[in-house]
Amino acid sequence: xxxxxxxxxxxxxxxxxxxxxxxxxxxxxxxxxxxxxxxxxxxxxxxxxxxxxxxxxxxxxxxxxxxxxxxxxxxxxxxxxxxxxxxxxxxxxxxxxxxxxxxxxxxxxxxxxxxxxxxxxxxxxxxxxxxxxxxxxxxxxxxxxxxxxxxxxxxxxxxxxxxxxxxxxxxxxxxxxxxxxxxxxxxxxxxxxxxxxxxxxxxxxxxxxxxxxxxxxxxxxxxxxxxxxxxxxxxxxxxxxxxxxxxxxxxxxxxxxxxxxxxxxxxxxxxxxxxxxxxxxxxxxxxxxxxxxxxxxxxxxxxxxxxxxxxxxx
Amino acid sequence: xxxxxxxxxxxxxxxxxxxxxxxxxxxxxxxxxxxxxxxxxxxxxxxxxxxxxxxxxxxxxxxxxxxxxxxxxxxxxxxxxxxxxxxxxxxxxxxxxxxxxxxxxxxxxxxxxxxxxxxxxxxx
Numbered sequence: 001x002x003x004x005x006x007x008x009x010x011x012x013x014x015x016x017x018x019x020x021x022x023x024x025x026x027x028x029x030x031x032x033x034x035x036x037x038x039x040x041x042x043x044x045x046x047x048x049x050x051x052x053x054x055x056x057x058x059x060x061x062x063x064x065x066x067x068x069x070x071x072x073x074x075x076x077x078x079x080x081x082x083x084x085x086x087x088x089x090x091x092x093x094x095x096x097x098x099x100x101x102x103x104x105x106x107x108x109x110x111x112x113x114x115x116x117x118x119x120x121x122x123x124x125x126x127x128x129x130x131x132x133x134x135x136x137x138x139x140x141x142x143x144x145x146x147x148x149x150x151x152x153x154x155x156x157x158x159x160x161x162x163x164x165x166x167x168x169x170x171x172x173x174x175x176x177x178x179x180x181x182x183x184x185x186x187x188x189x190x191x192x193x194x195x196x197x198x199x200x201x202x203x204x205x206x207x208x209x210x211x212x213x214x215x216x217x218x219x220x221x222x223x224x225x226x227x228x229x230x231x232x233x234x235x236x237x238x239x240x241x242x243x244x245x246x247x248x249x250x251x252x253x254x255x256x257x258x259x260x261x262x263x264x265x266x267x268x269x270x271x272x273x274x275x276x277x278x279x280x281x282x283x284x285x286x287x288x289x290x291x292x293x294x295x296x297x298x299x300x301x302x303x304x305x306x307x308x309x310x311x312x313x314x
Numbered sequence: 315x316x317x318x319x320x321x322x323x324x325x326x327x328x329x330x331x332x333x334x335x336x337x338x339x340x341x342x343x344x345x346x347x348x349x350x351x352x353x354x355x356x357x358x359x360x361x362x363x364x365x366x367x368x369x370x371x372x373x374x375x376x377x378x379x380x381x382x383x384x385x386x387x388x389x390x391x392x393x394x395x396x397x398x399x400x401x402x403x404x405x406x407x408x409x410x411x412x413x414x415x416x417x418x419x420x421x422x423x424x425x426x427x428x429x430x431x432x433x434x435x436x437x438x
Contacts, residue, residue, distance in 0.1 A: 026382065029382060029392070030378065033382060033392070037359055040403065055373070056376075064380075067379075
């Protein structure tokens, strides 16, 4: 049996190798097609030799796909953008929206949050600096928008450059408002990383690790809250318990890899960001960061999930 | 394409006959796959055997590259279906885009074949 499996594995490996350069998801799909055929044929009573002879050399199968593929790409000009491109677009748009929301938040809603001047300021940034100067808070949004204006083939490089720039800006201004741009920085990098990972192909293990880590990040504040409740530092309120149960359910759905779980994670993240915007107080940065983190976790997983499904026609 | 089966590379006798058959099959295989899938979804081996029995497919090795390209173009979709047994099977199903493409194939085929027939008759 090991000899038999070896022959099949070698065939599939050759096929996989010869398809180098093909988008990872498509390459995996072709190998899965051929593997399913081999499994079915073996089950129907054919020998490995018969099955592989019926298929012909793996290199020829790969070459035929490559030939067909190139021809197909030339024939149809109206191909939908490929999955990694769509994932990048989703995340870049989200980063842009969040960058604008962040600018509005720190300019108009946040009461004088500066650590550099002793924190005695009471008005919002717009009141302190005037609306003109506070437009500077929109610089990261402008940078992220630039990526979306770049033609698709060069968008990857532009994405990296802008993610690096936004990171540098946030760090340089971290003494004042830069830290609030953390979630934007996170999304800008995800918009670069997720498509790259999709192109390379994500292993089953990598997906599982992502889902588990994501679920843990979702549970972290809940676990913290529960520990406060148990220790008696926090008074148990039905609303608080309700939220904890809801987060637990979403975290479980996330760990299971359900699309709804990813969607709800995104919604939870957005809700937390909104809560930070209205609640203010000492916890504002923490809420904002966790909101951004959850939003990024949800959107990143959504983009990766949709990107690894075969494209459906409209 | 690059495997020497182009119409220009002509051998003689049975060799040429094979090449003609391969080229013609290649041209109609996509339409035939769509026609079979329009009757109901099938797994790959089933599809290969059905096409083979009708003398329409040269080898299973050329069917899968075609199916993959059709999937890329949104004409078919694949799904894993768990059987009553332990193993899951990979099924191919026609998409709405594939149904449209099949209609185009049928229309074109009906336009072309009478013309070819007439031409051959005139040659005699």
